[in-house]
Amino acid sequence: MFKPLIFYIGLRYTRAERRTQFISFVTLASVLGIALSVVALITVLSVMNGFVEQISARMLSMTAHATITGRYGQLDNWQTLEQKLNGTAHVQGVAPFINGQVMINADRRVSGTVLTGVLPESEAKVSEVAEKMTSGKLSDLVAGQYGIVLGQELANYLGVMTGDKITVISPQVNSTPAGVVPRMRRFTVVGTFNVGMYEYDRNMAFVHIDDASKLFRMDGAVSAVRIKLDNLLDAPQITQELAEKFYGDYQVSDWTKAHDNFFQAIKMEKRVMSIILLMMVAVAAFNIVSTLIMVVTDKRGDIAILKTQGLTSGSVMGIFMVLGTVIGLVGTVLGVIGGVLLAWNIADIIKTVENTFGIKFLSAQVYYISDLPSKLIWTDVYVIASMAFLLSLLATIYPAWQASKVNPAEVLRYE
Known part of the structure; x- marks a missing residue:
């Protein structure tokens, strides 16, 4: 033919x-x-x-490749777990954190926010927030000084800058002779960050993990630990191996589950x-x-x-x-x-x-x-x-x- x-x-x-x-x-x-x-x-x-x-x-710069928490939503012995993870293959960094929902008040502006307590020196190993600072430094968060780092959009909404005072209101309450009142704490803005994702820049704030522990009454416990892996695409396989290694003791998840719908x-x-x-x-x-x-x-x-x-x-x-x-x-x-x-x-x-x-x-x-x-x-x-x-x-x-x-x-x- x-x-x-x-x-x-x-x-x-x-x-x-x-x-x-x-x-x-x-x-x-x-x-x-x-x-x-x-x-x-x-x-x-x-x-x-x-x-x-x-x-x-931009999304994964603020999201842990993998997260490990306890069976009841918190970790009491996170230091021991951190030592075990630091010797595990494919793990490049481990950082504890405390998460909680709060209200932030500045003058007449109020906003609901996800408050995250971190160890500045450890957080830099698992996320890029330290590199996304537009004012101040993440290391300015010092235990006991009650400093706070706000997302740029959140700071703009509240109308605050570095050095201003804000009030953080926890959903937990205190019992007083005057009745039940929410827990409140004054924080000083020590910096702002901008990762280019409105979800994070508008709704996130960071404090030192010790200050968050006192605010949320965690008594030394943390919500979970973040893990940075050498290859985020292998996160599902590696988290499965970690789940089998710590079977029954911890709950392990990875970034694909957190953002699966997206x-x-x-x-x-x-x-x-x-x-x-x-x-x-x-x-x-x-x-x-x-x-x-x-x-x-x-x-x-x-x-x-x-x-x-x-x-x-x-x-x-x-x-x-x-x-x-x-x-x-x-x-x-x-x-x-x-x-x-x-x-x-x-x-x-x-x-x-x-x-x-x-x-x-x-x-x-x-x-x-x-x-x-x-x-x-x-x-x-x-x-x-x-x-x-x-x-x-x-x-x-x-x-x-x-x-x-x-x-x-x-x-x-x-x-």
Whole structure:
């Protein structure tokens, strides 16, 4: 079916003749349609990958790779557990913490907040909050001095800065002669942090673990210990091994469970977006059908002559499949080259457009991610190129089959 003569004739039909300029234009349009669809698909998926990577990095910078707590929601012997974990494979850092819900009052502003008690020297081993400080330092949290570090958005809402006093109100209560009153403690703002995630910057505050222990009456116990692993992608497997090692004594969880809904939603969004954009590729690929049908109509005389000279129906079908395959292949290759180059340079292109026209697509005052990130994953490129070429190949079958059914006697009767 695919002999050298078949390839020669199929490739020859890709070149324009004076009387077939319009058909050649339609062929070029089909090639460009496939190329632009592939470019769009590669670029959009790369930008989505870039956003997911940045959001995940910011989220995981404040989230422990793994967490271990006691059976009743707290750890009394966390020092012993810390020593055991420090000698465990894949564990790079361990830090205790105390978590609790509080109300923070500053003048007339009140906000609910997650208050976390930490050891500053240990916290730096498991999270990046110390690197995200916009004022002060995490090490300014000293036991007994009741200092507090606020998220930047929370500090802005309360209208406080470093050095200001705030009141922390615990849900626990004290019994006094005047009745039951909530536990309150004055804290001094010693710093603020900004990780670029509103959820954290608006709703989190840090104090020294000893101050949190007194506020929540933990009596030396902690809520849990955070663990940093050498590879966060292996967290489910490593936490399973830790759960088996400490079977029955502790509860072990990892970051995939804490943010499972978010990452599942991201995967679903990417899958749906890929399907929608792949439909664009399908529309462009099936433009090949109309192009080939026009070519078949134009070349009916040639087909009839070739058949009278002994060319089989299968060989005729092969000629037009070669023509359609060339169109699809050229379009796919051009699309991959264009998509890869655009994905690599999309951030610079957007900056150039913004500077030229004086506009800002992602304003820093509205969006935490003010640049357009892009991450090219070659697996996506391979899948996109394969699907585009496959759809182009499928689009050639019907027109090629129609060409093979041409009856030489009927065609030559009117020649």
